[in-house]
Amino acid sequence: MGVYDKASAEGRDVLKQYRRAAKDGKVVERLNAEAVGYLEADEGEKTYQYRQQDIREQVDAQTKRKMYNIGRDFGPYSVSFDRTGNYMAMGGTQGNIVISHWKDRKIVKEMHLGEQIRDIQYLHNHLLFAVAQGEFTHIYDDAGLEIHRLSSHTRPQRLSFLPYHMLLASLTTSSRLVYQDISTGGIAGAIDIKSGHTGGMPLAQNKWNAVLGTGHQDGRVKLWSPATNKPLLTVKTMSTVTALDFDRSGRYMAVGGIDIKNPKPHQVQVYDVRRPERPMHSYFAHDSIADIRISDTGVMAVATRRRVTMYKEGLRTKAKSSYMQHIGEGTDFHDLEFCPHEDFLACGTAKGATFAVVPGSADPNFDSYESNPYQTKKQRQESEVKQLIEKLKPDQICLDPTRIGAVSTHGGRAGRGDQCRDKKTGTIDEFKLARGRTRAVKRLTGKLKTQAEEERRKAQDANIERARKGKTAPKGKQGRGDVLDRFT
């Protein structure tokens, strides 16, 4: 009786907790004073007609100050923001790196590496960034000092950083996806993604579950975790994939590529990751797609050669028309990145980087303990320590992150047993479970074999020995034999 009472009492407690959490949540929401930015068209006009210079005349001075270019001639440039969105690093293919406190329009550091730069990526804070350059991935600090050369990342093409796992991932030319823990230096995984040459292949991160996606030249998108050598999911999309991104909720995936069967071959397909059999809808582009980025609020930016097209609320349902258009001024777009916590899109072009304002692209309410654009030095140091202490294990990366730490419905440990379970009755098929040629089974059978051989050999030796002495073999198995035989 006691147990039952206690359980129901606990249940009530949980309900109470939920109710209280919901109530507290409303209070917190009220404290979130900032509202999402917006851009609304006048009558007879469309929002996509407005250019950046039109918007520039209407916005406040603070925003106006952030609408500028960083012009350099060593492009095309890759861009990367740090987690707070205060710093931006850009790396030009011809070896130029510019680190800027972009909101203050301050260049913090500029350097020339003399090697080809293919990608640049900030790590957990603005003090470290990784560069895919020449033969290896290198890590630099904010002063431009080379800290590490990651020699296991050979000829990297694309970089990605998983902040909660502290993993830096490089997609190498030899079609490997190398995960390295930047806190300990250990290699967390090196997966052969089996795609041939990886030049120009997109690498995107699903921030909701830290799964990495690669877009392949055969039109497949594969999702990866360092825990397994096989893709978690393979999605057949178009003829070739050139751009890829996931939204913040991890639910939608936008794939840009070429569908040669289609009269309008360049298109963006939007997938629901939970049902990836067919795209939910697609958008057509005029030119080959260089990059796709989805902002925190779900604004999707699609970069073609001369134009960046933005779609608002175009993931769950198809947007009737584009939200904004950003036309490059005589340069080709190469890389896009939405600035965290700001209504800005950084575009890496052949001639540097431009900052385009995209009203409504940023979540106005940030969480200071996740990433804080106003963090002090002390807060940054403390959060770094917290990040390291709460680092997740690489093998916890999976498609459904809510499974980690949850209760197994089957009971016991999840393993091969789950695969061999009858779905209706829930019993485990022992025969099925024992099948397969795992290394363990081989080792075991191998050992048994050698044991049997050893015994046979011993028996043969004994027979030979006996034959030499002129005695017959014991008749143990044929019959009882003579009573005295047992004393031989």
Add this chain to the structure above:
Amino acid sequence: MKVKPLSRNTDEYVKQNKEDKDRVRRSINPEVHPMQQARELQRAVNAAKMERMFAKPFVAALDDHTDAISTLSKHPGSVQTFISGCYDGQVKVWNLHDRVCTHTIDAHKHVVTGSCFIPAEVEAGVSNLFMTCSADKTVKIWSLPNTGDEYTSSLSKISEARSIFTADEGLRCIDHHFSKDMFVTGGSVAQLWDHASDKPISRYGAESGIPASPVLSIAFNQAERDSFVCATADNRITLFDTRASYSDRAGKVVGFTQLQNVTNMVKWNPYQPNNFVAACDDGNLYTYDRRMLGVHRNVHKGHVLSVMAVDFSPTGREFVSASYDNTVRLWDADSGTSRDTYHGRRMNLVRAVCYSMDSKYVISGSDDANIRIWKANASAKVGPVKARERDAIKYRKALTDKFKHVEEVSTILNNRHLPKRVQAIRKQNAEILTTRRRKEKNVRANRKKEVETVPERKAHIRDSM
């Protein structure tokens, strides 16, 4: 065109004065906190590690006694005062806070076997009387010079017993009635005494209907004040009612239960007056409901050798037990497994144990003549805790509670280093148990008749009424 991009006023986000705290914004949007469950689990693992890191339960050892400690009793009205009885007949009064002996009494000529404080109700609100019994056939009532916690002015010696009762045999245990001036002692039989007369007023031997046997432990009930429970050497635990004794001079047996081993101590739960716990020689503790003596409310398994003593925390939610396996274990009263295990390199057989009145400390007395003070919660911080730290501790506790069933957390939380001897016996016991289980399984599979399964809560009871 209407346009308003997000533009924050920096002043609202950074602190204005140097003395201010850094401003913090929170977002409850789950998308802002990806992999929240996994991160919470990681935090829970860290919290579990921290808890074990901070687990330093040992506080102090009081080494004034010269022989093994036989009994410990706490003052019911004070968080500081407790008494200890020794094998050399000495009784010491202690101050828990200052860890000093305030009085030393050469109380008995033989081992002090039992002690208890006289409840305040009996002596009209004065709760500074305690009594001791001994193998030298005497019961003595002593008076503490000062009540409460001031001992500094009262370092005077207690030389004279307030009153002395002489029995015709050596006594093993004693307990006082909660409101009347009566007490019971246990020797070869249980006897009821009155403060006024120097002979026992009734005996609870063979006359009362059950076979007489030496009494090992005895305890009055706090709610049904005229009934008491006593554990005897014939493995029985018997419930008596004293009220019947006035008429027929023999105790009335309310009920009994017989175990397979001897019970060394019985203690009533102070907040659940129907329940008592029995510390048994087979290494288990059994919780009984006095209305259902044929079944255990709970079986508490953990000790590997005889459990010698048990004491409840004042709230009755927890109890502590002491055993001949040189360990002290702490239990949630509802739980079948112990919450924590304390042992020391030099701690010998533990005979007596006591939960402090503020339930923050546990006191153990062992054969190495030492009284040890332990924290009741091994990782608790002693001393003032600031608000933020308290919040952090609360949060960590909530995390470990949430994930206590996850293997990564539970292995850290539940793993305890045990003495080698205990480990060896545990291993042996586990083997015996698996063998027995296997055999039972085989018997059940192969016998034609259906084999009855005896639930664990009945398996240890041989007989009951």
